[in-house]
Amino acid sequence: MPETDRFPFPLPFGWFAAGRLDEMPDAPVTTVRYHDKDLVVWRDGGDGRDGGDAPSYNVFDAYCPHLGAHLGVGSRVDDGCLVCAFHEWTFRPDGTNAAIPYADRPNRKARVRSYPTAVRNGLLLFWHHPDPDVAPAWEVPEVLTDDHVEVGRHTWTVRSAWQEVAENSVDMAHFRSVHGLERVGEIGAVTLDGAVRNVTSTQLFNTARGTFEGALESTSYGPGVGVTHFDLMGRVTLVSSTTPVDRDHIEVRFTLYHAGDEIAAKIGAAFAAEVSRQFDEDIPIWESKRYEPSPALAPSERAVTEFRRWAAQFYPDVAVAT
Numbered sequence: 373m374p375e376t377d378r379f380p381f382p383l384p385f386g387w388f389a390a391g392r393l394d395e396m397p398d399a400p401v402t403t404v405r406y407h408d409k410d411l412v413v414w415r416d417g418g419d420g421r422d423g424g425d426a427p428s429y430n431v432f433d434a435y436c437p438h439l440g441a442h443l444g445v446g447s448r449v450d451d452g453c454l455v456c457a458f459h460e461w462t463f464r465p466d467g468t469n470a471a472i473p474y475a476d477r478p479n480r481k482a483r484v485r486s487y488p489t490a491v492r493n494g495l496l497l498f499w500h501h502p503d504p505d506v507a508p509a510w511e512v513p514e515v516l517t518d519d520h521v522e523v524g525r526h527t528w529t530v531r532s533a534w535q536e537v538a539e540n541s542v543d544m545a546h547f548r549s550v551h552g553l554e555r556v557g558e559i560g561a562v563t564l565d566g567a568v569r570n571v572t573s574t575q576l577f578n579t580a581r582g583t584f585e586g587a588l589e590s591t592s593y594g595p596g597v598g599v600t601h602f603d604l605m606g607r608v609t610l611v612s613s614t615t616p617v618d619r620d621h622i623e624v625r626f627t628l629y630h631a632g633d634e635i636a637a638k639i640g641a642a643f644a645a646e647v648s649r650q651f652d653e654d655i656p657i658w659e660s661k662r663y664e665p666s667p668a669l670a671p672s673e674r675a676v677t678e679f680r681r682w683a684a685q686f687y688p689d690v691a692v693a694t
């Protein structure tokens with residue numbers, strides 16, 4: 373069946389990662405494609421890696437409102453503005469036209485769509501809503517401290533939708549069948565506060581260093597960003613992001629950290645590898661499954677329905693069957 377028939381979801385709105393800060397290219401202007409759009413990320417100031425001034429990041433639609441040049445091709449950053457390569461019109465971080473080199477005043481109508489940005493937890497985030505007038509409706513907190521040390525990272529592109537992949541976290545039964553864990557974990561408390569959803573659960577984890585019973589606390593800040601604390605014998609923290617590339621593809625980033633405790637430092641890398649292994653195991657299922665709007669659930673699977681009800685709020689003006 374055509375890809376988009378596998379699930380009925382439009383693109384969700386919220387905060388999404390445009391990339392990890394330390395993976396941003398050296399060039400001040402780069403092109404990315406998310407939400408079915410060509411976008412440019414541009415940086416004013418240093419790259420922040422050499423102890424210099426913290427740079428500020430902007431995310432723009434890629435096409436110049438003058439005559440449509442792609443702002444990721446040949447443009448430069450000058451005096452805090454993005455300068456289009458084609459006729460050198462300059463655009464401020466808010467997307468307004470600052471100057472036209474061959475006119476005595478800027479064009480007030482010329483405005484590039486500029487997305488609100490925030491740097492959190494090592495990620496450059498941008499707020500995406502189809503309606504440019506809808507301002508960010510929630511915040512993503514910074515959870516990483518100076519003590520956090522990375523133990524592993526992974527990035528995947530998956531032919532699926534964020535909701536299908538996120539549903540995995542409340543699908544306790546699959547941890548046994550797909551991930552080979554000895555028993556099914558349990559969902560504890562679910563706390564919903566608008567876009568923010570907090571779930572505690574237990575799970576077993578197989579690692580090269582043995583099987584661990586883990587307590588999890590997972591917080592989703594809308595569809596695009598999540599923070600999960602795994603308390604095994606030490607705490608490992610996963611910062612995850614899911615960014616729609618188009619209706620059928622998402623880009624998922626996992627970065628795992630420990631905060632200095634000795635056991636977490638020892639098992640961190642093995643644990644990060646296990647989390648990535650589990651994700652790899654899910655991919656063939658996600659990429660071939662379809663969304664069941666009225667699923668036949670076992671009594672213990674109510675969390676799936678709750679999850680879907682929460683997820684529905686991120687689809688603008690479109691009713692999605694739960």
Ligand code: FES
Nearest residue numbers: 436438439456459
């Ligand atoms: S197309 Fe960008 S300045 Fe003309």
Ligand SMILES: [Fe+2]
Nearest residue numbers: 540650651654
């Ligand atoms: Fe899974």
